[in-house]
Amino acid sequence: MDQTYHGQHFARRVDGLAGETTSVWDIHMRAVADQAAGRDVIVMSVGDPDFATPAPIVESAVAALKAGDTHYTAIIGRDRLRRAIAEEFARKSSRLAGPENVVVTAGAQNALFSASLCLLSPGDEVLVFDPMYVTYEATLKVSGATIVRVPSDPATGFRPDIAALEAAVTERTRAIFFANPNNPTGIVFSPEEVAGIARIATENDLWVVSDEVYAGLTFDADHCHIGALEGMEQRSVTVSSVSKSHAMTGWRCGWLIAPQELVGHVHNLALCMNYGLPGFIQEAGATAMTEALGEADRMQEIYRRRRDIVVAELGKSDLIDVVVPEAGMFLIADIRKTGLDAPTFVAELYREKAVSVLDATAFGASLAGFVRISFAASEAELTEASRRIVAFAEGRAGA
Known part of the structure; x- marks a missing residue:
């Protein structure tokens, strides 16, 4: 039955758009508001880089605006940017790809949403590894498909369970969606x-959608592109963006790389959804993918140092067990030895120490008793925040 509010009827899908885990952001939103009000708050609950977009990228956007780049653009993106994306993908994966395989989207989230709508139908099943990124739930359910979670075992460090994935395939399975590197585990x-x-x-004729937003921020392991493997070219979709690699979260410049037929369908969807990305943003994206590639390497080293600081500081408590991330800007920590469940830990930590972290249960049931901690902050802030977290854990255990 359609939802009815004050005499108005809404589509069945509106309830699914919010997902079941949006309340996980309540403490984060409060922390952001308190920080803006001048309170001594440290935000470790979101992956938004704390430094500005590199100057050459910003300058290219400003120059484009001053030159009058304020008109409609090609629906699937400008050739310069699409060619740069294809060339970078080919360089890293050794798989040939051209601009005809690329669609520029309003961030990786828009690319995932587009893939969901173009690949999944009501009655289909889509396999995901648990834990998965928070927005995947609504992004996939809006298509009408059923999400089938494949749990990862904490005892293995949350490695993907390939045998369990294979056992989950049914005649209704249509696709596999996953993030590699993973958010929130950093695996x-x-x-x-x-x-x-x-x-x-390949054996079950399934689509694979690989979210590779953090592929440029790996520390201890080389990233493997599934779309580059034999037999995967016509069944894989690679999603990425410059949001994390170039500190461009607010620019909303992402893409998907896919077979040409799917590119055509995503073009039709974009035609009626956002009608193309602003030209000056695409110019900034092209600069990031050509002249500013070295910025990603620089940021990789920054995040590596930050990870090491947080891991070392949290390691001073026997009550906090950290899963050391191999990539990205997050880590997950098991806080069950404190005697608190994750929602209580998060709420009380913020109330007592003014540090916001995220209840990791929002990413999947396999993370019950874990919190997700972002290290997208300055080294001084991370040191102080980690020490506050340790002090809180030790204090609660003592009590």
Whole structure:
């Protein structure tokens, strides 16, 4: 039955758009508001880089605006940017791809949403590894498909369970969606794990959508592109953006790389959804993908140092067990030894120490008793915040 509010009827899908885990952001929103009001708050609950977009990228956008770049653009993106994306993908994956395989989108989230609507239908099943990024739930459910979660075992460090993935395939399975590197765990899938997913997809004629937003921010493991493996070219969709690699979260410049037929369908969807990305943003994106590629390497080293600081500081408490991330700007920590569940830990930590972290249960049931901590802040802030977290944990355990 359609939802009715004050005499108005809404589509059945509106309830699914919010997902079941949006309340996880309540403490984060409060922290952001308190920080804006001048309170001594440290925000470790979101992956928004704390430094500005590199100057050459900003300058290219400003120059484009001053030159009058304020008109409609090609629906699937300008050729310069699409060519740069294809060339970078080919360089890193050794798989040939051209601009005809690329659609520029309003961030990676828009690319995931587009893939969901163009690949999934009501009655289909889509396999995901648990834990998964918070927005995947609503992004996939809006298509009408059923999400089938494949749990990852904390005892393995949340490695993807390839045998469980294969066992979850049914005649209704249509696709596999996953993030590699993973958010929130920071795990980078091994070549053997990626090959296992590819084998399952090939043998069962499934689509694979790989969210690779953090592929440029790996620390201890090399990233393997599933779309580059034999037999995957016509069944894989690679999603990425410059948001994290170039500190451009607010620019909303992402893309998907896919077979040409799917590119055509995403073009039609974009035609009626956002009608193309602003030209000056695409110019900034093209600069990021050509002249500013070194910025991603610089940021990778910054995040590596930050990770090491947080891991070292939290490691001073026997009550906090950290899963050391191999990529990205987050880590997950098991806080069950404190005697608190995750929602209570998050709420009380903020009330007593003014540090906001995220209840990781929002990413999946396998993370019950864990919190997600972002290290997208200055080294001084991360040191102080980590010490506050340790002091809170030790104090609660003592009590």
